[in-house]
Amino acid sequence: MKRPNIILTGGGTAGHVSLNQAIIPSLSEQGYDVHYIGSRDGIEKNLITGSFPSVPYHEISSGKLRRYFSMKNFSDPFKVGAGVLQAYRIIRKLKPALIFSKGGFVSVPVILAGRMAGVPVVIHESDVTPGLANKLAMPFADHVFTVFPETVPYVKKAEATCTGPVIRQELFEGSKDEGLSIAGFSGRKPVLLVMGGSQGSAVLNEAVRSGLPELLKTTDIIHLCGKGHLDTALEQMEGYAQFEYVTDELSHLLKAADYVVSRAGSNSIFEFLALRIPMLLIPLSAEKSRGDQILNARLFDKSGFAIVLQEEEVGRQSFLDSVRSLQTNSQDIILRMEQAEPPKTPGEMAELILSNSKKRTESG
Template identity: 30%
Template sequence: MNFADALRRLEPTAEITALGTVRGLDTTLIPARGYPLELIPPVPLPRTLSRALLRTPGRLHHSVLAAAAVLDRVRAEVVVGFGGYVAMPAYLAARKQGLPIVIHEANARPGVANRLAARMTTHVFTASPNVRLAHATAIGIPLRPAIAGLDRPALRDAARQRFGLRPGGPVLMVTGGSQGAKAINAAVSGAASALRANGVQVLHITGPGHVVEVPDGDPADPPYVVIPYVDQMQYAYAAADFAICRSGAMTCAELAAVGLPAAYVPLPLRGGEQRLNAEPVVATGGALLVDDADLDPAWIETTLIPVLTDPERIAAMSGRASAAGAADADVVLARHVLTAVAERRGFAS
């Protein structure tokens, strides 16, 4: 959707149709952003030998036909894919119809659909130069303008007031992603007294459905603000000096783009994919990395608090994080797509 918004800004007459499935949040998020949505059957790839795996070729064929029908109906000139259940049928339908294919891979470890499609096209873009895909060019991840263009210092006072934080003093933002993270919630809340004693304010975004108990402090103590969810993250980023969070691809991209240093706690699943997402910015010195199993109140007290209370170190880490980020990936990708369309039109003529 961030890419689609950028394409529309560059070419207001462009007709954009989103292809999705009933799985995930496609039917909720895409119409809310104002784009027409066409649904095709999802084709998950079973990881074990089973009846479901044996049925996959037939299901894929059916989904490719559905995708091809959509491409015909909307008179598609290019297919832009980001991986996932919907991507494979779309790539195969586009190849069959001779349409240019543009791929973007956000994760450090590409999925099956993008690995296959990278053999079909030379228009391949990734979030990081560490991603191994044929013909790949690293451009970052398309971000919302509210994030990509965020001036944290200019918005800081208003953002802190928005959350009931003080104008001065370090602020730690805590989040486990949209659904929260029990391990992060427990570790930081367990260190609440130590954080307050060292003058650290906390903006703790728990995730819906999570309850975090924080001992009451003295009114003179730095605020420890607990909220379930933030729908405009630019304000949380502007209020904070440092973050502790999971290391999903979008989280890493957004924090680097706005220059917010972080302690990343990779989700200990998915084959270590989240660790790979965080490693580039960690290597620059713009972030810390801590294993989920090692995260506890003692780590917050002995390792994180000395960083939070060192303004010079935070400033240096912020600069290094910012240098590792990319704020214009949405526009870069949109320009490549428009070029691919122009080349096709020129060839057709």
Template identity: 35%
Template sequence: MKVAFTGGGTGGHIYPGLAIIEALQATNTSFDIFWIGEIHGMEEKIITQTHLPFKGIHAGKLRRYFSLKNISDLFKIIRGFFDAYAILYKERPNLLFSKGGFVSVPSVWAAWILRIPIFIHESDYKLGLANRLSAPFAKKIFISFPQTIDQIKRPSWREKIIYSGSPVRASLKQGNRFKGRKRWLAKENQTLILVMGGSQGAKAINDLIVGYLPIKLQEEVFVHQTGLLHDQYQSYACDGYHPQAYFHDELADLIAAADIIVSRAGAGAITEFAIMQKSVILLPLLGHQSENAKWLDDQHAVEVIYPKQANQENFNTILKRLLSNPSQRRHFAKTLHNLIKDDADSFLASAIIQELTASSKISLDQQITNR
């Protein structure tokens, strides 16, 4: 059986898809899987490192504000559609699974024309633009938050929705707290604060962390993913502050070791922290991230500093309050864990297998009938 995956633009559209692929391959290594993404996009770099076949297409982005780039990108989207059509026509997968992002839309449209069944998955609290453009053509729409269905008014979409949760790679679930703390702490009784700004880093978060350093106590140790702007923060490195551009194999142990995590509010990251039962301070971007964060804030599962409140004074106050209150940290960690479904990777792999099995049986029955 052959399955095509598509999605990209950010790690939140890529890593959950890889988690599903891991679960599929753990069930049956005979699956023929490939990924459709943007030529020279982030997904190409990440997917090729996994040794999965990568099929590149041209991609454009539809912005929800006036921009001349919308005109040029429209031609890229059209070209991307024909790229995707050619790939899918040649490969003829039994199913297309879309993780969203602007690059996924041409593949979904091409798959629909070729009568290839389409599954889409939404990581955020509300359907993103790419998934709204894809939803009419999807056979099933999987969501990460149960309340997402309340945001969808079209009956034809609602009847296709299934609550699955957001997939997380198995490797991240296997983090070793002892190894992580031994790597980063000089003393076991120190408090480890992990700072993550998403796959591109986040200058606003980076600056808040650097601004906090003058009042940092000796028992507070920061391990900070700075992203693309790493060189600007390397000069602040000291015994209690460790800036690093990116984390790789050590990330699972680091998340397990952290007492507090400061992060953006991407749905994939939230799910990872929930499964690992972490106490989290979210600094969301406007849009989907703020919607993700607000839902968790309303459930008293996290601390949230919204964009208009993200100044140094507020950040220092909230971080100090959480650092001084271990019982509150435990409450946040437990509440967040209980809100998030933690078996989405295997759930979605099973849904794919059921679809492939059913379509295979229908195809066989048709062959028998036609004889």
């Protein structure tokens, strides 16, 4: 008997792909053939084809939807239109039982095409308030899963369920010794991990590098600085290991970390919470974003899971003071983290997603 197909989509940043990466094995184990629709040159193509070479990757045209003026705002709608037609042809050919979207601009034409083809569409939203792509797509979805309960009231026209976070199983399988070996550390000092997201963060990079003389007195530092942001002058500095970006090594580096400094993307902060790593969050400012990271950080601060430093307040001394506060309060933070509700497993999330396909079949 032929296995049913299921289509996943999402891209633009690693955060819009990581959940899809987590559930692909579970969907396959449930008897589905997984296909992925993404853009031609987005980060999702490398992440999916690199991790799952057996999953067919279908490229479509994708335009960015901007909240600000740009000449590309006049041309990108045509790209989105082309993407809808391309996605529609793929969907009609594959006849999937379900389309699951993690968000990002490439997902919009896929969801529109899915609705046109009469295929059940399920969306996942990680942040407190929906991103622009998901906000546009939600009216065409059958169901929306959210991480935060505060997100549910934003969902219109579709059913919504708060599931909490989903954490990739491989993140729990890291080795501290392997992480220390990758970084070249002895393990005699606690380790501070600095992560600026898949594209890096100039603000975090400058803050940590300006404070290195002080920070290295008490900690070793693993710095994920983003592509093109390595500082060759610091290559041989003892106790400081910098990487542009890591994939398979991440679970080991997280296991080696005693503290983490990060932006406040939802996927990352829930991973730190699940791994019980005290965190200093520096969310993207409202000037550079729609404010979603500020809301994420505020909720984690209120729950006692994180120390928060606003981007506008970042300077050498304020950064050092915040890191010291993180170190001082780390045990209290870990105690509060241990009381948090455990995250969903990828298998549990896959079951919830597939239940929507079964529900449509039973009602039809």
